[in-house]
Amino acid sequence: MTIATIAALVAEEAEHHGNVALETVWYGLVAAAVFAALALVTASYRNVANRHSDKAEAYAKAHANDVQQAGHGH
Structure with missing residues (x-):
């Protein structure tokens, strides 16, 4: 195996095909709870x-x- 082949295999393994919106929904829920x-x-x-x-x-x-009545321009 060459370095290019190993790099391609590592890059292919590192890819993640998930739903980013579902992974970050907890941030919104925590923020809503705090607010x-x-x-x-x-x-x-x-x-x-x-x-x-x-x-x-x-x-x-x-x-x-004890209270002095002072308005604007006193």
Whole structure:
């Protein structure tokens, strides 16, 4: 056998005729799972300000004199 014949046999053996889309589908599934988990974390912070609105109103009433009303061009 010559070197060219061995190289041809090695190249023929190394070829892979699989479905690349099916081999990489796991990357998409993992990414979708990560984004779904992040969406759940983001959704858990929904309406947080309204959960403590009574505390915010009580603080605003107690510290009404401490707040300076300064708008644009103060």
